[in-house]
Amino acid sequence: MNASSKVDFLKVAVLFSLLIMFGFVMSISVDAEAQQPAKKGDAAAATKKVDPTDPTSVIYLDTAGKAAGVGDPNKPAGEAYKAGRGWHPAALAGANLPKDKYGLIDWAKLVREKLVKPRHSLDPAEEEMPPLPMDVLIEAKGDFVANVIFPHEMHTYWLKCEVCHPKIFVPSAGQNKMSMVEIAQGQWCGRCHGKVAFPLSDCKKCHTSPKKTATK
């Protein structure tokens, strides 16, 4: 390949990349245009439906003023429904829920900031169990890693006692011979963390209480 053909090749490459960029920008603007009228259309359709004498046309709003449900149980009007008729990652991502450093939903923060207030059970007759405010110190085995303070309160907010006791954890402090290796293999905390709860790679979310003996 001589010098002039190299320059020609470069020119062609630059031209192509510019074309692709232009196409990308155009497609974004076309998408944006396409979305706006659709939203207007939805709003128009919603205003047409309202009939004060029809109980099924009632729209319930949540505390933020967003549609949370309608009088007709067959037609949910929640944000999840609008975003794609169900719970899916994209709908959740767009719901402005607090996220951790991995971009996963921070369910504990959601509770602490009182962003959700779920019913304790679908069965109204079932007795409500308030969260158990009991922290358990789990000492890290090595000399350096910070100890774990296990918060029962956040766990019992979401879970019943029987979810963990006595099958996964014996309900007696110090009687569970856990290790990080076993946890990483999916036992103990690893039954949930890394699967349905925040991942094990977020070390410092559990290892919060520094050891006094640790040098640094």
Next chain:
Amino acid sequence: MLRRRLMVLMFFAAPALSYGAVDVITLDSKIESMQKAGVGPVKFPHAKHQLKLKCGECHPKIFKDALKANDINMKKNMDGQACGSANCHNSDKTFPLFECAKCHTNVKAGK
């Protein structure tokens, strides 16, 4: 032409090879703590890291380039230093810190 290229390559590669001659480094200065935690020394595959990283990505900012000069422990790693630095084993670029057996030897498999 080819021979000259090869010579230039050798000229630059020779010192790099001599510096990076360590293949696997055993890290066992915290052996007491490791034994309490049920793990053995770390066999750090230096050569394997060299294949993917440039020397300057780790040395001298994250690790001093001398054997036994670095005081590494799991807490430091978890705090985003040493092995757990931002672009290393605390990121999605490679395996995370909790996979004990990927670095530590003699890991008790539990039960």
